[in-house]
Amino acid sequence: MRSEDLAKLLGLSRSTISRVINNYPDIPQSTREKVWKAIEEYNYAPNASARRLAGVKNKMIAIILLDVKDNEVLHHVKATDDTLIHNNPFFSPIVSAVSDQANKMDYYVLISIVYSKEDLKKVQSLFYQKIIDGAIFVGMQEAENEMIFQLIEQKYFIAMIDTSEVYNKSHNAIYINADNYEGSVKAVSYLLELGHTSIGIITGDLNKLSAKERLAGFEVTLMKHRIELTRNFIYHGDFTESSGYEGVKYLLSGPNPPTAIFVCNDTMVVGAYKAISELGLRIPEDLSIIGFDNSYFASYLNPPLTTVEISFSDIAKRATICLIETIEKEQQQRLVEKVNTTLIERESCLVINSTDEKK
Amino acid sequence: MRSEDLAKLLGLSRSTISRVINNYPDIPQSTREKVWKAIEEYNYAPNASARRLAGVKNKMIAIILLDVKDNEVLHHVKATDDTLIHNNPFFSPIVSAVSDQANKMDYYVLISIVYSKEDLKKVQSLFYQKIIDGAIFVGMQEAENEMIFQLIEQKYFIAMIDTSEVYNKSHNAIYINADNYEGSVKAVSYLLELGHTSIGIITGDLNKLSAKERLAGFEVTLMKHRIELTRNFIYHGDFTESSGYEGVKYLLSGPNPPTAIFVCNDTMVVGAYKAISELGLRIPEDLSIIGFDNSYFASYLNPPLTTVEISFSDIAKRATICLIETIEKEQQQRLVEKVNTTLIERESCLVINSTDEKK
DNA sequence: CTGAAAGCGCTTACAG
DNA sequence: CTGAAAGCGCTTACAG
Numbered sequence: 001m002r003s004e005d006l007a008k009l010l011g012l013s014r015s016t017i018s019r020v021i022n023n024y025p026d027i028p029q030s031t032r033e034k035v036w037k038a039i040e041e042y043n044y045a046p047n048a049s050a051r052r053l054a055g056v057k058n059k060m061i062a063i064i065l066l067d068v069k070d071n072e073v074l075h076h077v078k079a080t081d082d083t084l085i086h087n088n089p090f091f092s093p094i095v096s097a098v099s100d101q102a103n104k105m106d107y108y109v110l111i112s113i114v115y116s117k118e119d120l121k122k123v124q125s126l127f128y129q130k131i132i133d134g135a136i137f138v139g140m141q142e143a144e145n146e147m148i149f150q151l152i153e154q155k156y157f158i159a160m161i162d163t164s165e166v167y168n169k170s171h172n173a174i175y176i177n178a179d180n181y182e183g184s185v186k187a188v189s190y191l192l193e194l195g196h197t198s199i200g201i202i203t204g205d206l207n208k209l210s211a212k213e214r215l216a217g218f219e220v221t222l223m224k225h226r227i228e229l230t231r232n233f234i235y236h237g238d239f240t241e242s243s244g245y246e247g248v249k250y251l252l253s254g255p256n257p258p259t260a261i262f263v264c265n266d267t268m269v270v271g272a273y274k275a276i277s278e279l280g281l282r283i284p285e286d287l288s289i290i291g292f293d294n295s296y297f298a299s300y301l302n303p304p305l306t307t308v309e310i311s312f313s314d315i316a317k318r319a320t321i322c323l324i325e326t327i328e329k330e331q332q333q334r335l336v337e338k339v340n341t342t343l344i345e346r347e348s349c350l351v352i353n354s355t356d357e358k359k
Numbered sequence: 360m361r362s363e364d365l366a367k368l369l370g371l372s373r374s375t376i377s378r379v380i381n382n383y384p385d386i387p388q389s390t391r392e393k394v395w396k397a398i399e400e401y402n403y404a405p406n407a408s409a410r411r412l413a414g415v416k417n418k419m420i421a422i423i424l425l426d427v428k429d430n431e432v433l434h435h436v437k438a439t440d441d442t443l444i445h446n447n448p449f450f451s452p453i454v455s456a457v458s459d460q461a462n463k464m465d466y467y468v469l470i471s472i473v474y475s476k477e478d479l480k481k482v483q484s485l486f487y488q489k490i491i492d493g494a495i496f497v498g499m500q501e502a503e504n505e506m507i508f509q510l511i512e513q514k515y516f517i518a519m520i521d522t523s524e525v526y527n528k529s530h531n532a533i534y535i536n537a538d539n540y541e542g543s544v545k546a547v548s549y550l551l552e553l554g555h556t557s558i559g560i561i562t563g564d565l566n567k568l569s570a571k572e573r574l575a576g577f578e579v580t581l582m583k584h585r586i587e588l589t590r591n592f593i594y595h596g597d598f599t600e601s602s603g604y605e606g607v608k609y610l611l612s613g614p615n616p617p618t619a620i621f622v623c624n625d626t627m628v629v630g631a632y633k634a635i636s637e638l639g640l641r642i643p644e645d646l647s648i649i650g651f652d653n654s655y656f657a658s659y660l661n662p663p664l665t666t667v668e669i670s671f672s673d674i675a676k677r678a679t680i681c682l683i684e685t686i687e688k689e690q691q692q693r694l695v696e697k698v699n700t701t702l703i704e705r706e707s708c709l710v711i712n713s714t715d716e717k718k
Numbered sequence: 719c720t721g722a723a724a725g726c727g728c729t730t731a732c733a734g
Numbered sequence: 735c736t737g738a739a740a741g742c743g744c745t746t747a748c749a750g
Contacts, residue, residue, distance in 0.1 A: 002743060013721050018745055026719060043513075045487035049411035050743035053726045060469075092450045099472045103481075108490070110419075111470045113458045122462075128404035131467070154402075300659050361727060372737050377729055385735060409727035412742045 001044050010038055021046060022056075052130070061323060062110040062135040063098045064123055065091070089296040090312040094138055094161065097316035105324050107133075120147055127156045133327045136161060136319050157332055159323040161315055163209075174326065174335045176319040178310040180210045183341030184217025184262075187290045187308050190343055191260045195352040196288060197227055200258035202247035202268055205238040214264045214292060233258055237268055244268030248275035252287075259352055260288035266295035266307055273301060284350035294344050304346035315339045360403050369397055380405060381415075411489070420682060421469040421494040422457045423482055424450070448655040449671040453497055453520065456675035464683045466492075479506055486515045492686045495520060495678050516691050518682040520674055522568075531691045535678040535698060537669040539569045542700035543576025543621075546649045546667050549702055550619045554711040555647060556586055559617035561606030561627055564597040573623045573651060592617055596627055603627030607634035611646075618711050619647035625654035625666055632660060643709035653703050663705035674698045 003014040010017075012031070020027055020035040038044070052058055095111065102109045110132060114120055124147060126132045134157030137148060152158050152173045159174035191199055201218050204211030215234075222229055235250045237243035244263055248271070251258060263269045269291040273283065281287055283303055291298060294309035318339060326332050362373040369376075371390070379386055379394040397403070411417055454470065461468045469491060473479055483506060485491045493516030496507060511517050511532045518533035550558050560577050563570030574593075581588055594609045596602035603622055607630070610617060622628045628650040632642065640646055642662055650657060653668035677698060685691050 004743080014744080015721060015746080016719090019720085022745075024746095028719070031719090043483075043487055045484050046745095047412070047743050048488040048490045049408040050726090051745075052408035053406070053412055053728085054743080054745040055726065056745070063470075091455070095454060095470065096450070096472055099470055103471070103478065108485075109470050111422075111454065111458055111468050112462070113455055119462065124402075125404050126467075128402055129407040131407045363727080373728080374730080374737060375735090378736085381729075383730095387735070390735090405729095406727050409742090410729075412744085413727080413729040414742065415729070 001042055003044070003046060006035075006038055006042060006044050009042075010034060018046075057327075058130065058133045059106060060108040060110060060132050061098075061102060061320070061327070062112055062123070062126055062132045063095060064135050064137045065095075065111075065113045066137060066139040066141065067113060067115055090138075090162075093312040094316040097313040098136060098320045101317045101320035102324065105321070107324055123147075124151065127151060127154075134158060134323050136316070136323055138162065152332075155332065157323060157326050159319040159326075161319050162312075169334075172332045172334045174319065174322045174332075174337075176315050176322065176337050176339060178210075178315060179338035179340055180213035181217045182338070183292065183308040183310070184214040184264075185221050186341065186343045187262050187292065188218050188221040190306075190345075191262065191288065191290060191349065192221070192225055194260075194288065194349055196258075196260040198233075198256070198258045198260070199227075200233040200235070200251040200261040202235045202237045202244055202251070202261060202263045202272065204264040204268075206236060208239070211239070211264060218262055237264065239265050239267060241267055241271040244271030245275045246271075248272045248279075252276075252279060252281075258287075260290070260349065263289060263291050266291040266293045266298050266305060269301065269305055269307075270297075284348050288349040288352070290349055294342075298344070299346065301348075303348050306346045306348045307344055309342045309344050311339065311342065360401055362403070362405060365394075365397055365401060365403050368401075369393060377405075416686070417467075417489065417492045418465060419467040419469060419491050420457075420461060420679070420686070421471060421482070421485055421491045422454060423494050423496045424454075424470075424472045425496060425498040425500065426472060426474055449497075449521075452671040453675040456672040457495060457679050460676045460679035461683065464680070466683055482506075483510065486510060486513075493517060493682050495675070495682055497521060511691075514691065516682060516685050518678040518685075520678050521671075528693075531693045533678065533681045533685065533691075534695045535674050535681065536696070537569075537674060538697035538699055539572035540576045541697070542651065542667040542669070543573040543623075544580050545700065545702045546621050546651065547577050547580040549665075549704075550621065550647065550649060550708065551580070551584055553619075553647065553708055555617075555619040557592075557615070557617045557619070558586075559592040559594070559610040559620040561594045561596045561603055561610070561620060561622045561631065563623040563627075565595060567598070570598070570623060577621055596623065598624050598626060600626055600630040603630030604634045605630075607631045607638075611635075611638060611640075617646075619649070619708065622648060622650050625650040625652045625657050625664060628660065628664055628666075629656075643707050647708040647711070649708055653701075657703070658705065660707075662707050665705045665707045666703055668701045668703050670698065670701065 003017045007014040007017050016031065017035060020032050099109050110126070112123060114123060136159045138161045140148065140160055140163050148158065149171060152171045159176060161176050163175055163177060188199065199222065201215065203215045206212055206215065219229060232254055233251065235247040237247050244267070247268065248261065251261060261272065263272050269289060272289060276283055276287060283289055289305065291305050291307035294307045298305040298307050318337060322335055322337070362376045366373045366376050375390065376394060379391050458468050469485070471482060473482060495518045497520045499507065499519055499522050507517065508530060511530050518535060520535050522534055522536060547558065558581065560574065562574045565571055565574065578588060591613055592610065594606040596606045603626070606627065607620065610620060620631065622631050628648060631648060635642055635646060642648055648664065650664050650666035653666045657664040657666050677696060681694055681696070
């Protein structure tokens with residue numbers, strides 16, 4: 001059924017049909033109602049392609065999950081079995097948050113998982129063909145930078161989630177990330193509250209922005225509390241399990257070892273737990289451990305891990321809102337936003353002051 | 360850039376541009392190359408809306424995840440925290456399998472999560488507006504039947520995954536499900552191989568097709584092995600944790616209790632484990648337990664659960680292939696397919712014959 | 719308040 | 735082999 005048909009049925013012109021659908025003023029209530037009733041009755045809906053061609057907005061965004069091979073996946077998530085992105089715990093929360101938010105704002109969502117440069121071409125094509133009005137990229141690595149930046153320069157509307165690299169200040173895009181600094185402050189403050197003053201850290205790969213920010217939060221918090229930063233309380237890890245293992249061995253090797261360790265992601269905690277167990281120590285009685293990410297396995301560790309949660313839902317939701325607002329305004333401004341983290345208290349940290357009660 | 364512009368640049372007409380893009384024969388290699396080169400150079404891509412309006416296929420399907428409130432989610436998956444579909448373990452594998460397969464077949468994928476009847480209207484609209492060529496529905500419950508069947512009658516192309524209800528034989532749609540019967544046969548045969556002859560079952564909600572099929576597999580397999588079906592070895596559960604708990608209490612209450620129990624989904628196993636522990640029995644030494652679904656928590660149970668895995672990836676992949684083939688052929692036939700399951704051997708079952716070695 | 723008409727950017731018979 | 739032209743189904747100034 002076309003608008004022409006419906007118009008004939010009602011003895012009107014398609015102009016009028018179009019006007020009531022698009023909510024033009026100056027249409028008498030009676031025709032308005034008559035038209036809507038007919039629309040319901042005949043299940044009429046304007047052909048989307050025709051509308052778009054006539055200049056109406058698409059109202060379609062894409063969520064692009066990048067998993068280009070020969071690159072590691074998101075920096076702070078260890079790839080499971082087969083390095084496939086859908087095994088990553090953030091897949092569901094991100095995708096559903098984008099879908100939900102877009103739906104609320106009356107937008108459609110296209111989903112695309114990109115494994116190769118060829119797939120990436122198709123993504124570009126989504127813009128060139130005017131299928132989408134904008135896109136949210138997740139899991140950007142250097143491999144994709146070039147293409148995405150090109151798109152940004154071409155004035156397409158783009159939001160990026162969890163960009164782990166330091167990004168080019170000149171690009172007018174939307175960047176939404178977890179507030180790693182704030183999360184790190186939370187973690188360290190928590191340990192201080194429990195009475196720990198001798199705190200070690202196993203950092204992530206310091207080429208990554210997130211690792212730098214987490215280290216910075218650690219250092220600044222300790223300094224604020226006038227706690228001296230001991231050089232040998234800092235171990236430079238790289239976000240992998242084995243570096244967590246090595247980190248513990250290193251930090252506990254000297255005299256006066258720390259009573260608590262801030263391990264900068266949960267994956268490294270797995271290695272750390274292993275090392276601690278090998279050393280015959282107990283968590284949290286002999287050593288408190290706090291992680292970062294609240295990975296899906298954190299609650300299954302023994303003991304369950306106290307860690308800092310990044311809400312991928314919140315991040316994705318903000319990205320969607322910002323992107324759609326940009327699309328509606330029709331102009332992109334540079335926008336960098338940090339989303340708060342949450343401390344998840346479980347059983348891997350213990351108070352260390354005179355009384356022996358747990359916080 | 361429009362095809363007209365590109366044509367002028369090359370001293371050709373847009374007809375010719377269109378012909379090389381659409382791979383028409385009878386175009387000299389030289390012009391073909393010239394045009395492609397220009398397309399690359401200027402990043403030209405035909406406007407999708409214009410193409411569609413001119414009659415070219417959309418090449419877009421939708422994946423619709425149904426989670427309409429006041430209905431339970433997928434029958435065999437217990438809703439976690441907040442009943443939201445994205446907390447369900449099948450979300451990622453299904454979505455990514457559909458995306459990957461569609462991508463391979465050169466189709467785009469729209470994603471929509473439906474929580475209300477209003478959202479459902481929008482889904483209908485996707486068809487009426489001709490935004491999509493077809494759709495895959497996941498998690499259908501009675502609430503949505505009506506609308507979906509209406510769509511099918513209107514000749515839209517539709518595939519359904521994991522339809523738990525007995526479906527109307529007259530509908531020309533694609534139905535892809537796990538082979539519950541075959542999976543059940545696998546589970547029971549496995550117990551028989553381990554030497555069990557005294558086997559109980561805790562069924563699911565027998566209003567559901569999947570529960571019926573699993574029970575049928577159990578009964579037929581035992582009969583084939585000439586094992587008598589004892590009435591009090593069958594407990595009618597309903598796929599919930601508490602019915603697993605009650606089921607164990609019931610099955611172990613009589614004299615000569617079974618040495619193994621087939622629990623028809625993993626959620627019920629959680630309750631079953633609880634009851635068994637309360638009774639002071641050990642798994643698998645005193646009682647072997649086998650589940651169904653290989654839910655995400657199955658390997659974390661103590662002991663890790665031997666269970667039957669449904670590959671949602673495989674199901675979703677088949678649904679995508681069938682749907683797209685139907686779209687290309689432009690005619691829907693009724694198609695019902697069962698996808699095989701896999702037995703995942705872990706530590707909840709023990710051999711029970713003279714020798715005491717584990718299988 | 720409402721209709722006739724142009725125009726959106728393609729594809730595809732129809733000619734030549 | 736290739737161009738001119740119709741047509742896809744809308745929206746939106748332009749008239750009236």
